Amino acid sequence: MATSMTMIQALRSAMDIMLERDNNVVIYGQDVGYFGGVFRCTEGLQAKYGKSRVFDAPISEGGIVGTAVGMAAYGLRPVVEIQFADYFYPASDQIVSEAARLRYRSAGEFTASMTIRMPCGGGIYGGQTHSQSPEALFTHVCGLRTVMPSNPYDAKGLLIAAIENDDPVIFLEPKRLYNGPFDGHHDRPVVPWSTHRMSQVPEGYYTVPLESASVFRSGADLTVITYGTMVFVSEAAAHETGIDAEIIDLRSIWPLDLETIVNSVKKTGRCVVVHEATRTSGFGAELASLVQEHCFYHLEAPIERVTGWDTPYPHAQEWAYFPGPDRVGAAFRRAMEA
Structure with a gap:
């Protein structure tokens, strides 16, 4: 139940x-x-x-x-x-x-x-x-x-x-x-x-595999690789832009379900990586590298990254620091227009 x-x-x-x-x-x-x-x-x-x-x-x-x-x-x-x-x-x-x-x-x-x-x-x-x-x-x-x-x-x-x-x-x-x-x-x-x-x-016992990503939202235009809060921010960006984005919720960040990622990017030909953490050396860099290695000949546009700022975390400006639907949606448009 x-x-x-x-x-x-x-x-x-x-x-x-x-x-x-x-x-x-x-x-x-x-x-x-x-x-x-x-x-x-x-x-x-x-x-x-x-x-x-x-x-x-x-x-x-x-x-x-x-x-x-x-x-x-x-x-x-x-x-x-x-x-x-x-x-x-x-x-x-x-x-x-x-x-x-x-x-x-x-x-x-x-x-x-x-x-x-x-x-x-x-x-x-x-x-x-x-x-x-x-x-x-x-x-x-x-x-x-x-x-x-x-x-x-x-x-x-x-x-x-x-x-x-x-x-x-x-x-x-x-x-x-x-x-x-x-x-x-x-x-x-x-x-x-x-x-x-x-x-x-x-209500009872069940498990979700620790190495399995989820296709949170199916789509055909581009693939979004994300996790945590940014799953819903990416979903909002898809609704606001009208772009048919497929959202991959990693769930398990490491070990990584690379197969689900690769299958999605090969299908859509475009990829946007979104996370809340700072950009430089963030996990998005590893994700972009893996997509480049495994999906290069299927990509129709450069891989986009949308992240937090490379600054100490701002107290009073955290809602500007977060990637929001506006910033994520702009990355969606760049990927589609490339």
Whole structure:
């Protein structure tokens, strides 16, 4: 049976199911216990499962992730929350040098079966230390999986799959999508999640494959490769321009579903890459390179990139910083007119 859920509710449902199914699952981080997390994603879980399964941690990201590595090596499946993705830097050595390498260094004797949840991106006027999109940094690290859902259905299925996976998973959650999809023009949802087709979430257990992209919107004119909040911004741009864009929602940023991307670009002959993070060395550069390598003889126009600015994150101007439908739509037109 399916019911309408916000992304917050879908994530909570995933953790609830896994806590019930697997006694090795533990959830912890700053304020995730009694308080239920800064965004209330874990609300009610401590009351249901007790303080030994869902609990608070000190303000020490290195300690949170470091203990998770040890727990995972011991056989537990920790799900830890870094309160904002911007705060992962103190834990970067534990993520890169320990979690990502444990399976390889131990010749498969140990695995780091852990999930690191991080709210990411802007939308709350949080400024430089609460709004970053660091996904490209994780994709450069061998041994990590990097995931970013765009909707409640995928969020629940991907989180369950991440918890069950034997490798460390960086699970990025776009804050702007917690309570509804945005079009990039306003700091409010386009529509409530309850009326969106992707809000219908099965109440029970299910998974979404960690290496599978989704054709979010079929089209014939051009291919948009994107993920997270920019899925809905790209959809709005397609509606506003009248261009029949096929939108590929990566869902799993790395490992990447290259086959779905290549098939789409070969069909349409044009490609626009959209992400919220800064442009230089952003993951869009890798995507553009892969499209160039695999689809060169099918391209009818240069690959376009629409991204955030190459500046520190602007507090008061974040809605100008975000790629919105106007900027994305302009890239659509350039691709069609080339």
